[in-house]
Amino acid sequence: MIQAIGLTSNPRKEFPPALDDVSFEARAGRVTALLGVAGAGKTTALRLMLELQQGRGITFFRGRPLHRMAHPSREVGVLLGDVPGHPARSVRGHLRMLCAAAGVPARRADEVLEVVGLVSLRDERLGTLSRGMDRRLGLACTLLADPHTLVLDDPADGLTTRERRWLHGALRAHAAQGGTVLLTTADSKEAARTADHVVTLERGRLIADQDAAEFARTRLRPRVAVRTPHASRLAALLTKQARTAHRSVEVVRESGNRLSVYGSNCADVGEIAFRNGILVHQLADEIGDMGPDTEPDPDSIEPRADEAPQDTYGNAAAVGDRRRRAPRAPKRGDGQAAAGDLAARSEMPRTADGERAGTAVREDFAAGPEEAEDEPSSKADGSRSSASPVDDLPDLPPPISVRPAPSPLRPLRYELRRAAGVGTGFVTVGVVLVVSALTAVMLARIGHTPHARLLVAWPRELPLPPAALGAGLLGAIAFGDEFRHPALAADRGTVPRRLGLLAAKLLVASATALALAVFTVGCDIEVLYLVYGRELAEVPADWLSLSASWIGLVVGCAWAGVLAAGLFRSTTAGLAAVVTVPIVVVPLVQKVVVGPSVRSAAGFPLRLREVLLSQWPFGGERYLAGVARVIGQPVGGAMTLSLTALLCAYLFTTLRGRVR
Template identity: 70%
Template sequence: MIQALGLTSNSRKDLPPAVDDVSFDARAGHLTALLGAPGSGRTTVLRLMLELQQGRGITYFRGRPLHRIAHPSREVGVLLGDVPGHPARSVRGHLRMLCAAAGVPVRRADEVLEVVGLVSLRDERLGTLSRAMDRRLGLGCALLSDPHTLVLDDPADGLSSRENRWLYGVLRAHATQGGTVLFTVGDPKEAARTADRIVTLEKGRVVADQDAEDFARTRLRPRVAVRTPHAARLATLLAKEARTKRRSVEVVREDGNRLYVYGSTCADIGETAFRHGVLVHQLADETGDMGASAAQRFVDAESAAATGPLGAPSPIGSHASGTTPAAEPTTGAPANQPTDTAAPDAQETAATPELSAPARAESPPGHYTPSVTQNSPTTPTSEDTPVASAARATSPTPGSGTEDARSLPEAAKRTPNALPSLPPPISVRSAPSPLRPLRYEVRRAAGIGTGFLTGAAVLVVSALTAVVLARIGHTPQARLLAAWPRELPLPPAALGAGLLGALAFGDEFRHPALAADRGTVPRRLGLLVAKLLVAAATALALAVLTVGCDAEVLYLVYGRELSRVPADSLSLGASWIGLVVGCAWAGVLAAGTFRSTTAGLAAVVAVPVVVVPLVQKAWEGPSVRNAAGFPMRLREVLLSQWPFGGERYLTGAVRVLAQPVGGALALSLSALFCAYLLTALRGRVR
């Protein structure tokens, strides 16, 4: 069950909030539709419920707010817009990657493919899917963790009638199994046809909260659409005959030559037009939309009829007012037809007193008691009277947003009509980290061909560069095997590893499948460690393959002389691997910090271009001492012998760091890691 209490968005530039004090319930086992025209605030309501937008209010999912749920994806399945996955990723690969993020078995991806009917398209790329198939995949992503609650924003947008029937059939099956389904819709007829309960929004406020039967009875009425060049004359004739025959007929004149007639039939209207010689171009039966205010008028009238002027029950048929809207010419309206007595804004103002600035300032923060107002009316029953509703709103209920009466100030206890406190603020929180980060990162990196194409391009460019350098001559053997000319800041293998590292975070921000509803990637230490491990393994493989391919190509072209292994291969190999892995890590950290692939690759190139000259100047300064004999002095300090010749490895590491590129790379990695931690901590504090 979903309980939304006092959802209010923050206003901007002295404009009224897009959503103002929206409260409603979505019951388990039912389909609840959030109905509203474009601009009514229905999407904003969902974003406030899911804590994606700042505002005020609170939403409980089975008694707990979203930020108190350990694994939100297992409780709430969300579909907001299109599937934001990488267009080159396959349907099955995308779901398998999300399985690792949600911590569910990988076989769940195949089960969901069968549920949404995408088994035959499991190898298709996301970029080639049609609109209908994309909505199916989005629903599959929402169902992946088998959540209890589904929150969908206009899931049938752009779908055919056949696809609509399939979609709502799946949602109905989920509700039948005890789940809660909340979706937004803009068509009143579709809402009445598919939902069990309909919450109507107008200008950011709840104007009606009804069952489907009441909604169809009050807002959707059968009517006859008439198009004639003599609309005014025909309307007068129909009104005259209705008065003569004492029939309840309502005629609504639209702009131009169109009429809508309620309470009559095509045959009666056609006979009237024929008798008086009125030309008719169109005559058709329709189901008319009376507008959101019609449902509001009906609920207000039902509430007034059920309680009476002084709270006593009164017959349902007797309403307090019988005036008709001035904007709609009405003839012979029935006595029990709900009509408007005042403007909706005036009704809400009279029903709900506004909090003044001093009263809001004196309200205790963190306490919110929802009040029963006519912003979200419901049809009263024997157990849902205003007194009972007010008692439930002020009494402590487990799992609800109400506070204990003891937490209210003394003045509120003594005053029966005390104003409620402001609802609690909504803070936008970052998405949780994937539950299986290493498995997620491996599937993310291997799910698209970018890494494989980049590696192949690096091997080809490196081999050609080595052949050209050998042809020119004057290149040391170590640089020849690495295909690293002196004119370039970095070899092709290092640049390729840096690009792959930058893509590890860059693709996350371009196609945020991990946090699709938030549009960003959580900066978590577990995710960073997984990306660093995968980037290091990829860079290591690229470094070994590059040297092996270069040596093989040199042997085939020039013979064994240019493909021999250098004498100090151990230290050179350590330096080479450290360079390639360091460039990959620099790309990962920079892209994760600055949220851009370009920034990650720029940080890799900046190491030899900018940082190396600075490090060289620092090493050449008079204050820097020589580090020779460091292993011997370290052995004397520890008073022990290094086993297995460990001083050689320590000496090699010191030599790597003593090189300009090695020292600059170590310095850059340290600075980028600190910047990443600072941005992650700043995001958690907010």
């Protein structure tokens, strides 16, 4: 179960907090709906619960907060908004990447794809999916690690009636097996149809915490839905008739030619329309909202949850019969709550029309994407109708019986799938090679460029060569899915604060930068040979030290991009850190070392080399001398200083996050 205690967001300047001291529970084996209009604080509540936003309060998932779990993604499945994957990544590749992040076998991706009905679209790109398919993929992401708890932010937004039925059926199936489901919605009808428990928020405060039966009984009332081309005339006649008969009838003009009549019935409304010759296109009994003005007076004092009666607030929803079915055998320990809840409701008295008193009507849950026809529009609007019995809910993926032991290769496997799943890296490498070759040809034609710089296409006017900038960009885009994807952000094993993932990203970035450095020099030499002959394609005599400096520069740029992007959670910040080194840091280092002053540090590389040139075994002094020569260069020293600062900042934020 979920226990949210005192959730309060940090206020912004003079504005009140978006969420103020909200506490509620979501029990296992039940579907809990967090109800509220836009701006009520639903998404803020979920982000505070998942520790994705700074604030006060704490949330326990089966007795433990999220940051105390070794692998939270195996406990909580998260869906916030659209699936934020790379548009060019395939559906199956995206799920396989998440499998590596969650530490589950790659075959799990095919299992959840079959359950959500996306097997035929597994090779499609994420950017080409429709809204309904995106919702199915989002549910597949949440079910991937077989979590006990599902947390979803408005999962049915923008879906058709048929797609909503399937989604709600899948969530009901998860709850029937003992899992916990918490979803947000702005539609009170949807909350009453799909949830066992409804928690209502308004302006960041909790105003009602009710079972669905109580929600339907105390906060909804019947109405008559009328569609007629003469809506204004019929509304006036109904109002006049109510005054004459001294009856409390409220007529609300809605969009188009629709009227909602409260305090009357179909017979009376139909008789008045017939007597006055008014054509009626629709006449149906519904369970509707409390009226057109459910918002409290802004000047009034907003009551707290412990002060206000729970039957005087909120908007309404459609009600009717709950579909009853034989309970499934729970797969989780505390899943008997759902069976007990259904048994308790089965003892409720029936009303005159045979319906359970105060029980909410649910739409028929489709067994899958191949359901035949959508429901009539009257049923979608909340009209009372008898739900046809459905034997089984949609099947869920089989449980993961054996969890693989933690492995140091898990973050490396994830990083390799992330980097190879899209063509961005390959395109970047190709562009860098082409630009570098063209730059080398132009520099050779102009002249006045040293041979060493010519081979790497590094003009004196530019702070960095194309290969170094490309390596920095590849490092900066290494962090992206981690701070955009809630399914990854909920797992401490995959967020940028995890040192295992950082090591994997640095390792992959180093290998990529090394390959880029070698390919760039090789392409430049080949192009120079083809255009100008053997003279410009000769390898310098001190090629070993130059190669070490070149590889160190490219790898350092890649590392700077990785660290800055992970630290600031921004790809732009990562690339900016790479460009800042030669533009800002190098001049500062030169000014400090050899600038005009009483004492100058000129000759520091030579003295450092003399200190390190002691007798080392196996000729190690030669390698130390090479390292000292690289660090002694202005760009090398600035890069070393920047990497040290970024790494220290990264370690500081990691330790601070673990101390919480």
